[in-house]
Amino acid sequence: MQIAFIGTGSMGGLLIESFLRSGALQPKQITASSRTLSKVERLSARYPGLKTASSNVQAALHSDIIFLCVKPLDFQSVLSELKDVVTEEQIVVSITSPILLAHLESILPSKAAKIIPTITHSVLSGASLCMYGERIRPEDRLLLEQLFSSVGTPVPIPETQVRTASDISSCGPAFLAYILALWADAAESRSGLDRNTAIQLGAQMLLGTGRLLTEGGFTVEQLQQRVAVPGGVTAEGLQVLQEHLFQVFPELIKTTTRKHEHDLIKLDKLFENIEA
Ligand SMILES: NC(=O)C1=CN([C@@H]2O[C@H](COP(=O)(O)OP(=O)(O)OC[C@H]3O[C@@H](n4cnc5c(N)ncnc54)[C@H](O)[C@@H]3O)[C@@H](O)[C@H]2O)C=CC1
Numbered sequence: 299m300q301i302a303f304i305g306t307g308s309m310g311g312l313l314i315e316s317f318l319r320s321g322a323l324q325p326k327q328i329t330a331s332s333r334t335l336s337k338v339e340r341l342s343a344r345y346p347g348l349k350t351a352s353s354n355v356q357a358a359l360h361s362d363i364i365f366l367c368v369k370p371l372d373f374q375s376v377l378s379e380l381k382d383v384v385t386e387e388q389i390v391v392s393i394t395s396p397i398l399l400a401h402l403e404s405i406l407p408s409k410a411a412k413i414i415p416t417i418t419h420s421v422l423s424g425a426s427l428c429m430y431g432e433r434i435r436p437e438d439r440l441l442l443e444q445l446f447s448s449v450g451t452p453v454p455i456p457e458t459q460v461r462t463a464s465d466i467s468s469c470g471p472a473f474l475a476y477i478l479a480l481w482a483d484a485a486e487s488r489s490g491l492d493r494n495t496a497i498q499l500g501a502q503m504l505l506g507t508g509r510l511l512t513e514g515g516f517t518v519e520q521l522q523q524r525v526a527v528p529g530g531v532t533a534e535g536l537q538v539l540q541e542h543l544f545q546v547f548p549e550l551i552k553t554t555t556r557k558h559e560h561d562l563i564k565l566d567k568l569f570e571n572i573e574a
């Protein structure tokens with residue numbers, strides 16, 4: 299199986315390195331292209347056998363799966379280049395949420411999928427959100443999900459839920475890191491607990507909490523109940539969170555959804571300019 303990566307910035311590079319580290323792919327199975335050639339050349343130097351393509355078209359030719367790892371506004375030019383080159387047998391995968399499967403399928407003759415990865419794939423964990431176009435066959439889904447199960451957990455979702463789902467799985471690491479930083483700052487100023495120690499404690503706690511909620515068999519309700527011993531401090535702390543956090547997540551979802559919808563409108567206009 300041959301895989302192309304178009305765009306080797308933050309996420310394209312991370313995906314390549316994660317698939318290689320997991321052992322799911324060998325360097326000789328990968329061809330990469332990017333607007334900045336030096337980024338691909340660095341990867342080729344680090345992973346002998348990984349092929350540097352001099353153009354996106356060259357990367358796409360002879361690849362079974364083509365990952366598009368560019369930002370939404372760069373799709374117009376990439377799809378214009380690929381539309382006369384890709385075939386019905388190839389699978390083109392977008393890793394960005396505002397690019398609709400319908401857009402991809404209306405422009406490209408290939409099969410189309412959308413898989414939203416997460417920075418946590420770099421440590422072989424986290425959920426990859428999987429959405430499939432009409433031309434994707436069961437064996438294509440299997441192939442993609444097998445590949446992504448090497449770096450995390452593939453989770454099929456309806457495309458209409460991509461924003462709220464990726465708020466959790468892809469933006470979530472940034473959101474939780476922000477909360478942890480605030481918590482560590484408060485701990486330090488209140489008790490003198492060293493900020494780095496507080497962050498280390500928090501990171502271990504997040505790791506363990508994730509494990510309890512997956513392999514540990516706990517539900518979120520059971521976990522609260524088990525930790526909040528009657529008459530103890532956790533129950534008092536939960537009360538504070540109930541009072542102050544109640545509005546935060548509806549507001550967060552409202553804000554990210556508004557931005558997503560704005561992006562969709564902008565992209566719809568751009569896609570009108572590409573002739574299938
Ligand atoms: N950062 C994250 O945790 C996640 C990001 N994403 C999505 O990944 C997408 C890419 O984000 P990043 O990798 O952070 O961006 P980036 O800016 O680091 O990388 C994009 C790369 O595409 C290249 N590029 C641009 N136009 C090109 C073209 N015409 N042909 C070939 N290469 C081209 C650029 O040179 C750059 O290296 C974004 O749309 C983002 O929504 C998805 C899930 C998680």
Ligand SMILES: O=C(O)[C@@H]1CCC=N1
Pocket residue numbers: 464468469
């Ligand atoms: O901030 C962003 O737009 C991207 C999408 C998911 C994570 N990062």
